[in-house]
Amino acid sequence: MRLTDLANPSRFLALTDRILPWLAVATLLAFAFGISQAYFAPDDYQQGATVKIMFIHVPAAWLGTFAWILMSIAGLGTLVWRHPLADVAAKAAAPIGAAFTLMCLVTGSLWGRPMWGTYWVWDARLTSVLVLFLMYLGVIALWRTIEDPTRAARVVAVLTLVGAINIPIIKFSVDWWNTLHQPASVLRLGGSTIHPAILVPLIVMLIAFTLLFLTLHLAAMRNEIMRRRVRTLLIMQADAATSL
Amino acid sequence: MNLGPHVGFIVSAYIAAIAIVAGLVAWIMFERWHLTRMLDEFEAQGIKRRSGRAQEDKA
Helix, strand or coil: CCHHHHHCHHHHHHHHHHHHHHHHHHHHHHHHHHHHHHHHCCCECCCEHHHHHHHHHHHHHHHHHHHHHHHHHHHHHHHHHCCCCHHHHHHHHHHHHHHHHHHHHHHHHHHHHHHHCCCCCCCHHHHHHHHHHHHHHHHHHHHHHCCCHHHHHHHHHHHHHHHCCHHHHHHHHHHHCCCCCCCCCCCCCCCCCCCHHHHHHHHHHHHHHHHHHHHHHHHHHHHHHHHHHHHHHHHHHHHHHHHC | CCCHHHHHHHHHHHHHHHHHHHHHHHHHHHHHHHHHHHHHHHHHCCCCCHHHHHHHHHC
């Protein structure tokens, strides 16, 4: 099968039906391994056992931003190449990205309270992630507001590409401004500052969460294709009823 | 394992993460069930998309 064959929704559906069970099993195995690694990981010398929140907070933050990057690439696919599956991919990614961003905010607050003495502070990192969450809600609302999916895809693609400016702001906010949030410790020039005993479980959890995202995204894309088929059939049914 | 004095925050964070993932999975599975049922109903009524009819004609 050529890569361009995937542009055909029917072929894409057939492929996802074959891939999804394997992806789901791989996700469960990765989580089983990751959670056991996280369980036995040592406490941090400063933060104690609260460092265990990092094993869900960091992957959630990664996926919250990754989903927007994916939506931006899909937005280019919609605007430049008019790829049939690009807007399907963008629409399916939005609620999943929103959910992971919410997870990042909630787990971050629950980590912040014992470490910083507050659930929330309006520093650059926290505020830019909150803006990301609100942008996700805006995109979801826009998809629902415009009835024609093709027109909605173009409007959403423009908004998504404009909103992509927030991604580097989130990443570098801890370097550009004084923040309560700690600076980058995993992806940074000069290598990670985290001890391997904690870094390895974190990487396993990052892989597990990424597999979960791919599983959910493919399943949501499959649903979106089915939803568009239902919409077409409803229009055909209405046309047939009015022509009688 | 001793989670120390902040056990409540750690457990709450994991419960929140599990609840969000469970919500996502349940939503996607419910949508799949609902949409499959709708497509089956259309098929039972003999309403098919043009591409569906074309595939049938080829066969």
